[in-house]
Amino acid sequence: MCKSNNEQLKQVQARIWRLRLASVLAFASLALLLMAQTALAAGLYPAEIRETDEGGKHRLEKVYMLSAADNPDNIPTEEFEREGYRYTLMDIVQQDYSESDVKEYSETVTINSKTKDMASIMPQLAATQEVETEDGYTGTLTLDTASIKVEAAGYTSSSRTVTASRTYPNLSDADTSYIPKSVTENGRTLQLADIQWQESANGYTANATYTGSATSKSATGYTVTANYVGQVAKTISGNIIYTAVFSGTPTGAGSAALAANSDNLGWLLALLLVAVTGGMVYGGRILIRKRKAKQEWREYTK
Numbered sequence: 001m002c003k004s005n006n007e008q009l010k011q012v013q014a015r016i017w018r019l020r021l022a023s024v025l026a027f028a029s030l031a032l033l034l035m036a037q038t039a040l041a042a043g044l045y046p047a048e049i050r051e052t053d054e055g056g057k058h059r060l061e062k063v064y065m066l067s068a069a070d071n072p073d074n075i076p077t078e079e080f081e082r083e084g085y086r087y088t089l090m091d092i093v094q095q096d097y098s099e100s101d102v103k104e105y106s107e108t109v110t111i112n113s114k115t116k117d118m119a120s121i122m123p124q125l126a127a128t129q130e131v132e133t134e135d136g137y138t139g140t141l142t143l144d145t146a147s148i149k150v151e152a153a154g155y156t157s158s159s160r161t162v163t164a165s166r167t168y169p170n171l172s173d174a175d176t177s178y179i180p181k182s183v184t185e186n187g188r189t190l191q192l193a194d195i196q197w198q199e200s201a202n203g204y205t206a207n208a209t210y211t212g213s214a215t216s217k218s219a220t221g222y223t224v225t226a227n228y229v230g231q232v233a234k235t236i237s238g239n240i241i242y243t244a245v246f247s248g249t250p251t252g253a254g255s256a257a258l259a260a261n262s263d264n265l266g267w268l269l270a271l272l273l274v275a276v277t278g279g280m281v282y283g284g285r286i287l288i289r290k291r292k293a294k295q296e297w298r299e300y301t302k
Helices: 002-042 118-124 253-262 266-301
Strands: 048-054 057-066 080-082 085-096 099-113 128-132 138-171 182-185 188-200 203-237 240-250
Touching: 057 085, 099 118, 099 128, 099 138, 118 138, 128 203, 138 182, 138 188, 182 203
Parallel strands: none
Antiparallel strands: 048 057, 057 240, 080 085, 085 240, 099 203, 128 138, 138 203, 182 188, 188 203
């Protein structure tokens, strides 16, 4: 009886291990399938393949039709073998069949300058400027020199004292009443500040000094604005055709079958799908056996 119980226990343990192994295989197969799908999705597939022989030179052309969302850098360019030839990339030719919308565009730039001298301002403004609008248009704009405007960014005030002299000769007496109390100089009104008298045979001469203040303002800096103008464009529809041209060199018939298999990753997906399906079927059968094993174990331990 003890021997029979031990055999039943070993059978139950063996079924549990088979169940674990099936689970591991199923998960591993699924992981490989996902990795293969990711690797294939990163590449691009040709819409047409053309082979030519001219002058003893074998050529193979792979034609790809890409939209604006596709990245041409994903076009395969590695060497490969196919039907007895090893192919090496010679060139990639682009033919643009897309349609673009073009429109006039202007953009204003603003810079700060310490001077209003155009000779100093021009080196701060680039001759051209690359732009990309919010609605997806791109292009190169050119500086419109006629649009450049220079304005003072602010002002500071300062004052200074100005003076003027007047001479009044042949006065009968050294009397200040003969001397004007103010004069106008360069549009400014100056007030009498000092009188120097000189006596002569003809009477008195007065040398009068007048003073006043002048206020001036100067710019603290300058603001420069300029317009860049030109055309911008955006692709609205259509495809771009890329043709990858490969040069073929014979490799011998012995490696032709191997090259054909290595160039077709679809077989890998098929094998992985079979492996996943088999793992899931086998796992299902093990689950059924596990339930029976648990039931037998409960009956054994009663």
